[in-house]
Amino acid sequence: MLSFTEENYLKAIYKINEKTKERASTNAIAEIMQTTAASVTDMMKKLSNKNLITYERYKGSKLSSQGAQIATSLIRKHRLWETFLVEKLSFSWEEVHELAEQLEHINSNKLIERLDEYLDFPKYDPHGDPIPNAEGKFTLREQIKLSQLNIGEEGNLIGVQNHDDQFLEYLNELNIKLGSRITVTKKVLYDKTYNIIVDNEHTVQISEKVANNLMVKKILAL
Amino acid sequence: MLSFTEENYLKAIYKINEKTKERASTNAIAEIMQTTAASVTDMMKKLSNKNLITYERYKGSKLSSQGAQIATSLIRKHRLWETFLVEKLSFSWEEVHELAEQLEHINSNKLIERLDEYLDFPKYDPHGDPIPNAEGKFTLREQIKLSQLNIGEEGNLIGVQNHDDQFLEYLNELNIKLGSRITVTKKVLYDKTYNIIVDNEHTVQISEKVANNLMVKKILAL
DNA sequence: TAATATTTTTAGACTGCTCTAAATTTAGAT
């Protein structure tokens, strides 16, 4: 049985590997875990002894297949709980992360499988991120950044790159939600802003930064 | 913010006080917490410093009003989660205790109030125990032991005294559940067994021990 | 490539919770 803390370290390494594809550096892990490099080194030795990571002095850490399996199951639990909170308890998408950080450590396979069933086996969480199934497999989709759409093209919002509360609240204000149909009407070159129409209802202007954080599935013209 | 462990100690004292009405002895707490008396003494000092209990050397411990409030909110969370697991995720009543022991430590008032609402503000959990409301008030009922019914009298099962998995599974076998209408048809003096009719359907014989663990609300004859 | 900056590890210590063993206090029995 792993401790809460050990599980969080595994998740941190998973997160880093998701982005960089390289071995997670001690400092990078310390940054995520909000602790010191020295503490990380200690924990790396421990996790290495348990065969959950491969660790080489001064070279960083990587999840073993066993460690990756645990990390994936944490992601699964996290995203299923987020889905539960939004779908059943009417939380909004920017509120659920912290709560799911706690709930993901609840230890019961039966519980998580029942929850999955209760939610009707969702494939994506409220932020559009894929939920791995019980075997750890993710259902991937063809997704591109909104900024990659050309003028006149349309897409359905299927996810957000950035999960910041502030960013999500901003989207709420603009009435942009998962599933929204977004049409790009204009790209202003000199200040890199985009004019878009949301759900054929209202026009808004967004920055390039925002356009890079919105993941869409392109709607093909007939 | 209290630790998982501190919270469990408060709950242990609460549990003892529920039964004995006296100060909880160090040994009694150690028994519940599955630890040694020495560890309990250490923790009592700590909780006393935080004003969560009143503790006097060699005299035992009692919850302060603040400590009682925390214990009650743990009971509330525990029983609401049990209700959720049974009502929404189809767990059976003997499975939910261990899971609720974990879930009760999830820290979010908003979550628990939303859960309460989602469950439609239940007053009793799947074992018939009262769920304190957000202010810590319990809704009590007139309840007597099944063994206190006279021959020919009837009652509705509204709770069980003992929460043992084995006992609950035994009740499942006998098809006795919360709400069942139970008629006492015979009390055999020499071996202290009871003959009862469950839901006007089947007759079973139960021991006195079982009859003492079943809490019923007497159905008054017309 | 030598000097410097950065990253990482080691050493040693602290906190929270636990333990065993010994000492102390209280309760029970004669």
Add this chain to the structure above:
DNA sequence: ATCTAAATTTAGAGCAGTCTAAAAATATTA
């Protein structure tokens, strides 16, 4: 009332996870 048994506390130590400060390894740059 004293002796004994039981309950409780103290003392001292261990483990997990954390820290700071110093040492070692690696990376960068002149």
